[in-house]
Amino acid sequence: MEMSTVPAVHDATLPDKWIEANSSVFRENFDRMSFEVSHHLALHPLFQLPQLMELAERTLKTRPSDLYYDMGNVAPGQKWKDTGRVFSPLKALRQLEDSSAWFIFRSTQRDPAYTELYRHAIAEIKDMVGGGIESKISREDIIIFVTSPKRVTAYHIDRECNFILQIHGKKDLHVFDREDRQVLPEEELERYWSVDHNAPNYRPELQNRARSYKLVPGNGVHVPVNCPHWLQNDDNISVTLSVNFQFIDSMRADVYRANHYLRRLGINPSPPGRSSLRDRAKVMAFSIANALTPLRTDPLSTEPLSQARRSEGRK
Known part of the structure; x- marks a missing residue:
């Protein structure tokens, strides 16, 4: 099984506006609740597997700490520390179909080939948010996730305000309400911000409280800061882009x-x-x-x- 090949296209063939969202839904729910968006990045040449392999090689040479990967079968409630690796990242990426791997390309904008993509995407989101959001942001980032077929991304929360955009493949995203204290108790939030990013615990008996989305090429979901979520990849290779930022307010x-x-x-x-x-x-x-x-x-x-x-x- 291979990721469907898409003819390489030049940036100029992409529309001027990459990300679309219902303006009233956006204003009402931004950084409060999850909601769906659409985008036009599925054909972007920088997200094809050959280009991502080149990105991995460059990242390992110049910024090795910005390429994270792990391997193996993962359950929704599993912790980061319980994942492992069997062989090298490049081998795992070349054998993505069978390696049960999950890759995180952090701070991809630091690679010159991706800098303009980052500038365009983050500028669009700031424009949609409006209201002087620029002065409230401390850090911006784009992250690329590459995932083997059927791989699970374990339940977790993030410090970033996220826009998760699906590029290739299909997967299910389950997002919980961060204000539900049965799902996310105060004690877990306290530990998360203090000493342990593994603090939030998945409670399968509360799974029906999640809002579930089918991610397909061309759609995406806004995930506010600290909203618990986990993902289940379909029987396909998946490429996902996260456009995100952290707020200044500490x-x-x-x-x-x-x-x-x-x-x-x-x-x-x-x-x-x-x-x-x-x-x-x-x-x-x-x-x-x-x-x-x-x-x-x-x-x-x-x-x-x-x-x-x-x-x-x-x-």
């Missing part, structure tokens, strides 16, 4: 971090947003202890927590 994250340590002291802290006075006091107290907090990373971010905290407040 107060909510730092309140979660402060609450994590308060809970360890036996205190039952109030969630962020209940009292602006308490939130500010927690942030101030947390900033004093910040340097003592353990570091950690996850497959979707190479940035240690202490560095991430510093970058949240800086553009």
Whole structure:
């Protein structure tokens, strides 16, 4: 089984506008709830497997930490630390049909061949958001995911505001409401922002609370910050583009971090947003202890927590 070959096309054959969304749905749900979008990037030549193999080779030579991969059968509730590798990334990519692999090409805009694609895509999203969003963003990124047939991407949450655009193949995306505390308890959010990107736990008995989308070439889904989600690839090779950014506002994250340590002291802290006075006091107290907090990373971010905290407040 091979990914269907698509004739190479020049960027000029693409329409001026790449990403489409219902404007009223966008305004109402942006960074609140998931919703579907459409796009015109499925024929873009930079997403063909030969070009992605070249990208992998260049990335391994110049930015090896920006190419993550793992292999094997994965269940929705499995943790990143429980995945493994059998052979080299280039071999796994060449044998994608049978390697049960999942690849993440992080910060693809750092590769000169993809820089203009990044600029165009991120500019369109900023234009759709409007409202001075530029001043609220601390970090922008495009990530390419390449996935073997039937492979699962485990349940997780992200610190980024995501637009997941399907390029090749089909897969199912299941997105949960981040405000549902049975799905995502406060304690798991606190641990996520403090010490453990593996903190959110999949609860199969609550799967019916997810909003499910069939991703096909030409459509995509907006996934807000911290909305739990997982994916099941169809019996095909899949290529997916994530256009995403992180917000500057660090107060909510730092309140979660402060609450994590308060809970360890036996205190039952109030969630962020209940009292602006308490939130500010927690942030101030947390900033004093910040340097003592353990570091950690996850497959979707190479940035240690202490560095991430510093970058949240800086553009």
